Structures are given as structure tokens and as C-alpha cells.
Amino acid sequence: MIRFRRSPIKKKRNSNIEQQNSSSQDMPLSKQLDVNKDYFTSMYDENTDVIFRSFTVGKKEALIIYMDGLSDTDKLDKQVLDTLLNTTIFNEKDFPHSVQNKLPVSNIKSMTMLSDCIDAIGTGNPILLFDGSNEAFALGLVKYEKRAIEEPQAETSIRGSREGFTESxxxxxxxxxxxxxxxxxxxxxxxxxxxxxxxxxxxxxxxxxxxxxxxxxxxxxxxxxxxxxxxxxxxxxxxxxxxxxxxxxxxxxxxxxxxxxxxxxxxxxxxxxxxxxxxxxxxSFFSLFQSQEDFYERFWIGTFFRSMRFLFLAISLFLPSIYVAITTYHQEMVPTDLLLSIASSRESVPFPALVEAILMEVAFEALREAGIRLPKQVGSAVSIVGALVIGQAAVQAGIVSAPMIIVVSITGIASFMVPRYSIGLAIRLLRFPIILLAGFLGLIGVMLAFIILIIHLSTLRSFGIPYLSPISTLQTNALQDTLIRSPLWKLSKRPHLTGEFNPVRQGSNLRPGPQDEEE
Structure with a gap:
């Protein structure tokens, strides 16, 4: 009981300390350099990477504070310290700004608040302070290690730019x-x-x-x-x-x-x-199935692959559940020869189709996740070899049937057709409840899952924009870039819900071909 009674007091004490620190950071700088130095010294106590460099400019005491590893020390030495230490002529009436005008630094920002100085130091900009002035100068000399511009690993393309964003x-x-x-x-x-x-x-x-x-x-x-x-x-x-x-x-x-x-x-x-x-x-929902290469290739190619994505979306989401529903409740829908083949392959399997599908889907997802988390040198080998070995061994042992291995494999391949990883995760997650509904209700459960899914998508918004637009909003003009990709010279209008203020994005009569010569 004593421990529980003390915890709110400790929480309140910590909040009071945070309020005191935030309020002290909102204070203005002092005109006395020693006072400012004492404040920053106490603020960055036990921080060995924060460097304080004191020196004299003319008859004025000066101080530079910077973060080691985030600031360009070479430019700081050559462009700031060397300039200030070797220059003796300054305007005494406007000393800080006369010093600022002599510094060969393109980006210099004037500050008067302690919080602004702390933000500048934290981002790698050295600050320059003078005795007798309550104004500090943030020097734009940031330099830290960053990754080079490379091709994105998660969004590779055959045709298009090879540049990708970095952490900078x-x-x-x-x-x-x-x-x-x-x-x-x-x-x-x-x-x-x-x-x-x-x-x-x-x-x-x-x-x-x-x-x-x-x-x-x-x-x-x-x-x-x-x-x-x-x-x-x-x-x-x-x-x-x-x-x-x-x-x-x-x-x-x-x-x-x-x-x-x-x-x-x-x-x-x-x-x-x-x-x-x-x-x-x-x-919108359809934005997640568009690839940048759809617009770089001719419209027939873009339309074909975009249609393939939606087809394999349905396969990835519903194929295992349809197989479970048909083999469990609706055997009359399967041709006799195929039904006999499926029945003979499942003769020695001790589990019903529902349990069999859940086991194989969980195993496939585990292999796929392991292939992502393992080092690249062994990740792909483990996922491929693991799938082959485990699948073949499971069929020979009679734990699962060969048709189920085929269904799960096709489902996994279909899920890779989705160009956006985020929507692929949603499909992988929803596959399991749909399989459960199919195992308990048959094809009625599959249709019920489809109806619930459409209703849910219809209620979603992205910053107020309907998730199924432009189909749900019946924008005929925007349908040219949804399920299909019309020729580029026909896409003359921006999407209605995002570009309505300036709808025209290209000229008319851009259809390629030989032009009639003017007489």
C-alpha cells in the first residue's frame, strides 16, 4: 500500500520538474555572458559531446556552443573562429551585428530566447554569444553522417527513377x-x-x-x-x-x-x-493498387497489370476460404473427377479442411516473416527451402493434402502482386476470419464476409474523402484512372475530390500521330 501511495507523488514531482524545465527554457537570454554560460552548462551537464569554446573578439568575451558530431567543425574553425580571431575592426555601437556581417556563413539566424538556442544546438547549429548582448546567432553549419541516395528496396521498378528518399x-x-x-x-x-x-x-x-x-x-x-x-x-x-x-x-x-x-x-x-x-x-482504396510504372509504359500494359492486381487481390483474399467452403459443404459444385482426386488426396489427412487451411496459412506467414527478419544472405534461402521441405514433408506424412498446398501457394503468390506493403498486410490479416466464416457457414460465410468488407470500405474516409471514390461517388471522369489506365493524353483532368480548384492539368488535342499540314 505504501508503494501505491507514493507513486502519484513521484509522478506529480516529475511533472513539476518538467514544467520547471520548460518554463526556464522560455526565458530570454541575459546580457551577461557568464549567466548564459552557467545556464547552458547546467542544462548540458554530463554531456561530453556538447563543446563550449570561449574566446575574445576585440575587447568582448565570446562563446560558441556546438554539438560534436552534428556540426561541421572544419567550417567552424575556418569560417568563424579564424575570421573572428583575425579581425580587429568592429562597430562598437552595433557590435553583434557587425560581427555577424563579417562572418562568411550563408545561414545565420538571430535568437533571443533560451529555447531557440537549445533547439539550434540539438539540430547541430552552433550558437555564438557575446558578453553585453542578449542576442545569440545560430550558425548554419550542420554536418552529420547520412546515407547516400539509393534505389528504394521496397518499391523497385523496371522503368523510372532510381532515386529514393533518405533519412535526411x-x-x-x-x-x-x-x-x-x-x-x-x-x-x-x-x-x-x-x-x-x-x-x-x-x-x-x-x-x-x-x-x-x-x-x-x-x-x-x-x-x-x-x-x-x-x-x-x-x-x-x-x-x-x-x-x-x-x-x-x-x-x-x-x-x-x-x-x-x-x-x-x-x-x-x-x-x-x-x-x-x-x-x-x-x-483512396484504388490508390494503393497503382504503381508508378503504370504511367511510364503504354496504357495497354498499364491496364493489363492493374487488372491483374485486382484479380489476384480477390484470389489472395478468398481462394482459401472458397476451397474450404466447397470441400466442406458444397462438394456438388466440383466436377466428379476433380472431386475424386481431392478426396483421395485427403483420405489420410486427420484434420478437417478448416484446420488444415489455418495450419498451412499460419506456417506460410511464419516462413514469410522469417524470411524478412533474417539477414538478406540467408533470409530468401530459408523461406524458399523451408516452404519446399515443410510442404513436401507434410504431404508425405499425411498431415495436409496436396491440393491445400497448391491453394496456399497460389494465395501467397497472389498476395505479392499488390504493389503496396501496407494493403498487403491488411489482406493477409483478413484472410483468417474469412476462412473461419467459410468453415462454419460455407459459401454463405464467404458472401457474408464480402458484404461486410464492402460496407466497411464504404464507411471509411481519408481526411474526409470517401475511401472507394471515384466509384462510390460516381465520378465518370475519374474512372479513367481507377480499374483501368486510359491513355496519358486523355487524362486531362485532376481527380475531382483533390484537384477541383484547378481541374485541368494538360492541354487538349494531345493525341499522338501525324498532324495535318497547314496550307
């Missing part, structure tokens, strides 16, 4: 600026996370995006109060409309060309520092 936010923004060079491309930044202070950037094209959408995104982001943002998945789970749905309501991607295409359609993109994934909103 400035690099990711520059990749978008290289594609969309118009000043209408806007970038709004904010910070999230009490301790991580992660930088978030909302990108959009002014004149194409709905201003109501931007306000809603900003409101949802400002509502987030969390210790730290470690990945874009944190943001996604905080801002989605229906958190209990297995279907993703925000699209994430590593590809700059995918982000640029969605920006040009009137959507907004959220970039998070420290992750190579950008979030796109709003989206």
Missing part, C-alpha cells in the same frame, strides 16, 4: 524541388515530440490543394503530444480517420516521383526527419 529531411526536400521547380510548391515546417523535437514538413502546391485539407492536417499534427517521433508510422497512426480499420488511410512511399505525381494531383505530403518514408493524404 533536407535531402528529401531537395529531391522534390528538382522535379517540381515552380515557387507554388510550398513547404511548411513544425516540430513534434517533447524530447525528440522531430522536424515535420507539410508539402503542397498552392492553387491545387484544398485549403480545408491543409488546415485539417495541421490540426491533427498539432494535436499530437508524444515524447518522440521515431518513424513516419507514428504520425500515420495519430492522424488517420479510423484507427481500428486494418486498411491504411494514408499512403507512404520512398519514391520522389510518386510524391511529385500526388502533389500535382492536389494532395498534401508529410515529410518526417529521420525516416525515408513520406506520407501522402488523402488517398
Amino acid at each position: 529531411l533536407p535531402v528529401n526536400l531537395s529531391l522534390i524541388r528538382r522535379i517540381i521547380k515552380d515557387p507554388a510548391l510550398k513547404m511548411k515546417s513544425m516540430q513534434l515530440g517533447t524530447y525528440s523535437k522531430t522536424k515535420i514538413v507539410i508539402s503542397y502546391i498552392e492553387g491545387l490543394v484544398d485549403t480545408t485539407l491543409l488546415k485539417e492536417i495541421e490540426n491533427r499534427l498539432h494535436r499530437i503530444e508524444v515524447d518522440g517521433i521515431l518513424e513516419s508510422g507514428y504520425i500515420e497512426q495519430f492522424i488517420e480517420d479510423n484507427p481500428y480499420s486494418p486498411f491504411p488511410q494514408v499512403l507512404y512511399t520512398e519514391r520522389p516521383d510518386v510524391v511529385s505525381a500526388n502533389l500535382l494531383e492536389g494532395r498534401a505530403v508529410i515529410f518526417i526527419d529521420g525516416t525515408p518514408f513520406a506520407l501522402i493524404a488523402p488517398i
Whole structure:
């Protein structure tokens, strides 16, 4: 009882300490350099990577504070310290700004609050303070190790850009600026996370995006109060409309060309520092089945593969349950020769079809997850060899039948046709309850699962946009880029629900072919 009585007191004490720290950080800088130095020294106590460098500029005492490993020390020595120590002529009336004008640093920001100085030090920008001035200068000399621009591993393509986002936010923004060079491309930044202070950037094209959408995104982001943002998945789970749905309501991607295409359609993109994934909103169910290569190849090829994705979506979701329903309740639907073959293969199997399907699906998912988590050198070998060995051994031992192995294999291959990993996870998760319904109710259970699924998808929203649009909203113009992909020269209008403010995105009469010569 004593332990439980003390815990609220400890929690209250910790909250009081946090309030004191936050209130002290909101204080302005002092004109006395010693006072400012004492504050930063106490704030960064037991932090050996925070460097304090004191020196004299003319007759003024100065101090530079920077984070070792996040700041460019070579430029700090050559462009700042060398300049200040070798220059003796300064304007005494406006000393800090005269020093600032002599520094060969392109990005210098003036600050007067302690909290701004702490944020600058944490992001790798050294701060410069002078005695007798309550103004500090953040020097844009950030330099830290970052991964090179590479092809995204999860979104490979045969034709298209080989560039992918990295964990560096400035690099990711520059990749978008290289594609969309118009000043209408806007970038709004904010910070999230009490301790991580992660930088978030909302990108959009002014004149194409709905201003109501931007306000809603900003409101949802400002509502987030969390210790730290470690990945874009944190943001996604905080801002989605229906958190209990297995279907993703925000699209994430590593590809700059995918982000640029969605920006040009009137959507907004959220970039998070420290992750190579950008979030796109709003989206629809059909957006998750579109690949960037659909638009890089001719429309016949794009239409064929897009249709194949929806076909294999149905196979991946319903094939095991239909097999269980037919073999358990509706044997009359199977041709006699095929039924006899299935019956002979299941003669020695001790489990009903429902248990057999659940066992094989769980084993297949375990092998697939093991192949992902294991090192790349052995992951693919373990998953392939494991599937072959376990499947063959299970059939020979009479634990499962050969037709069930074929059904589960086709289902697994069909699930790989989905271009987005997030929607693939939802399909893999929903497959199990549909199998259970088929095992208890037969084909009636399969139809019941299909109806429930359609009703659920119809009720979903992505930032107010119907999840099944444009089919559910009967937008005939947008159907040209949904189940099929019309020729590129016919896609002259942006999607109605995202690009209605500037609907025309290309000129008319763009059909290729020989042109009539003017007389």
C-alpha cells in the first residue's frame, strides 16, 4: 500500500520538474555572458559531446556552443573562429551585428530566447554569444553522417527513377524541388515530440490543394503530444480517420516521383526527419493498387497489370476460404473427377479442411516473416527451402493434402502482386476470419464476409474523402484512372475530390500521330 501511495507523488514531482524545465527554457537570454554560460552548462551537464569554446573578439568575451558530431567543425574553425580571431575592426555601437556581417556563413539566424538556442544546438547549429548582448546567432553549419541516395528496396521498378528518399529531411526536400521547380510548391515546417523535437514538413502546391485539407492536417499534427517521433508510422497512426480499420488511410512511399505525381494531383505530403518514408493524404482504396510504372509504359500494359492486381487481390483474399467452403459443404459444385482426386488426396489427412487451411496459412506467414527478419544472405534461402521441405514433408506424412498446398501457394503468390506493403498486410490479416466464416457457414460465410468488407470500405474516409471514390461517388471522369489506365493524353483532368480548384492539368488535342499540314 505504501508503494501505491507514493507513486502519484513521484509522478506529480516529475511533472513539476518538467514544467520547471520548460518554463526556464522560455526565458530570454541575459546580457551577461557568464549567466548564459552557467545556464547552458547546467542544462548540458554530463554531456561530453556538447563543446563550449570561449574566446575574445576585440575587447568582448565570446562563446560558441556546438554539438560534436552534428556540426561541421572544419567550417567552424575556418569560417568563424579564424575570421573572428583575425579581425580587429568592429562597430562598437552595433557590435553583434557587425560581427555577424563579417562572418562568411550563408545561414545565420538571430535568437533571443533560451529555447531557440537549445533547439539550434540539438539540430547541430552552433550558437555564438557575446558578453553585453542578449542576442545569440545560430550558425548554419550542420554536418552529420547520412546515407547516400539509393534505389528504394521496397518499391523497385523496371522503368523510372532510381532515386529514393533518405533519412535526411533536407535531402528529401531537395529531391522534390528538382522535379517540381515552380515557387507554388510550398513547404511548411513544425516540430513534434517533447524530447525528440522531430522536424515535420507539410508539402503542397498552392492553387491545387484544398485549403480545408491543409488546415485539417495541421490540426491533427498539432494535436499530437508524444515524447518522440521515431518513424513516419507514428504520425500515420495519430492522424488517420479510423484507427481500428486494418486498411491504411494514408499512403507512404520512398519514391520522389510518386510524391511529385500526388502533389500535382492536389494532395498534401508529410515529410518526417529521420525516416525515408513520406506520407501522402488523402488517398483512396484504388490508390494503393497503382504503381508508378503504370504511367511510364503504354496504357495497354498499364491496364493489363492493374487488372491483374485486382484479380489476384480477390484470389489472395478468398481462394482459401472458397476451397474450404466447397470441400466442406458444397462438394456438388466440383466436377466428379476433380472431386475424386481431392478426396483421395485427403483420405489420410486427420484434420478437417478448416484446420488444415489455418495450419498451412499460419506456417506460410511464419516462413514469410522469417524470411524478412533474417539477414538478406540467408533470409530468401530459408523461406524458399523451408516452404519446399515443410510442404513436401507434410504431404508425405499425411498431415495436409496436396491440393491445400497448391491453394496456399497460389494465395501467397497472389498476395505479392499488390504493389503496396501496407494493403498487403491488411489482406493477409483478413484472410483468417474469412476462412473461419467459410468453415462454419460455407459459401454463405464467404458472401457474408464480402458484404461486410464492402460496407466497411464504404464507411471509411481519408481526411474526409470517401475511401472507394471515384466509384462510390460516381465520378465518370475519374474512372479513367481507377480499374483501368486510359491513355496519358486523355487524362486531362485532376481527380475531382483533390484537384477541383484547378481541374485541368494538360492541354487538349494531345493525341499522338501525324498532324495535318497547314496550307
